[in-house]
Amino acid sequence: MTTKTSCADFVQFFRSWVSNPLRVAAVAPSGERLARLMTQEIEPLDGPVLELGPGTGVFTRALLARGIPESALTLVEFGEEFAVRLRRRFPEARIVHMDAAQLGQCGLFDDAPFGAVVSGLPLLSMPPLKVEAIVGGAFETMKPGGAFYQFTYGPRCPVQKAILESLGLKAMRIGGTVRNIPPAGVYRISRQNPLELSIGGSKYRSTGEGVGIGALMPEPGHADKGRPEANA
Numbered sequence: 001m002t003t004k005t006s007c008a009d010f011v012q013f014f015r016s017w018v019s020n021p022l023r024v025a026a027v028a029p030s031g032e033r034l035a036r037l038m039t040q041e042i043e044p045l046d047g048p049v050l051e052l053g054p055g056t057g058v059f060t061r062a063l064l065a066r067g068i069p070e071s072a073l074t075l076v077e078f079g080e081e082f083a084v085r086l087r088r089r090f091p092e093a094r095i096v097h098m099d100a101a102q103l104g105q106c107g108l109f110d111d112a113p114f115g116a117v118v119s120g121l122p123l124l125s126m127p128p129l130k131v132e133a134i135v136g137g138a139f140e141t142m143k144p145g146g147a148f149y150q151f152t153y154g155p156r157c158p159v160q161k162a163i164l165e166s167l168g169l170k171a172m173r174i175g176g177t178v179r180n181i182p183p184a185g186v187y188r189i190s191r192q193n194p195l196e197l198s199i200g201g202s203k204y205r206s207t208g209e210g211v212g213i214g215a216l217m218p219e220p221g222h223a224d225k226g227r228p229e230a231n232a
Helices: 007-019 032-039 058-065 080-089 128-140 161-166
Strands: 049-052 073-076 094-096 114-119 142-152 169-177 184-191
Touching (some): 032 142, 058 073, 114 128, 128 142
Parallel strands (some): 049 073, 049 114
Antiparallel strands (some): 169 184
């Protein structure tokens, strides 16, 4: 967190951490320096962009500062308290309240492949099968040359080598900052062979006929109903 982070955001984030520390995994929102590192390689031509676990919207604001149109952003957030606030702050963005592990099953994003995915999820606190579902599902939604950007408080990439290899991916550290609480590093995860499309052939793709937007749309006046995930 930095001095630019509002007191209200800090209080909301801290309360969410107290109620579920494994889901939130940090006591304060990510800082602006980390947000710039996370988005430094993303250009307007890379849109649309998918953000996982946007929390209070720190990375979202950084994407807007990079020139990504708000209407080109899809924000997947599990915490209902965060989803409600995100809708007020970014009315032109698409806010989906759901578990990011269902990306490859929900059928919501089949018609608009993303150019990049920005993740604020605490992958280090998740079991490997869930991490694999999130990362594998994210790459199903991406264009062949798309990249997945993930920060971590640990000393190495939070996606295990075995998971990267099983999904045909590679990871590279692209920066880090000590001006964050706690200090963090940023990784770019990309396909080993970007010419190979993952859409349509992955084990994460649902074959159920009933899966689609209608199955996950919110009730009138409520946030999109969903499942579990974390925040930056």
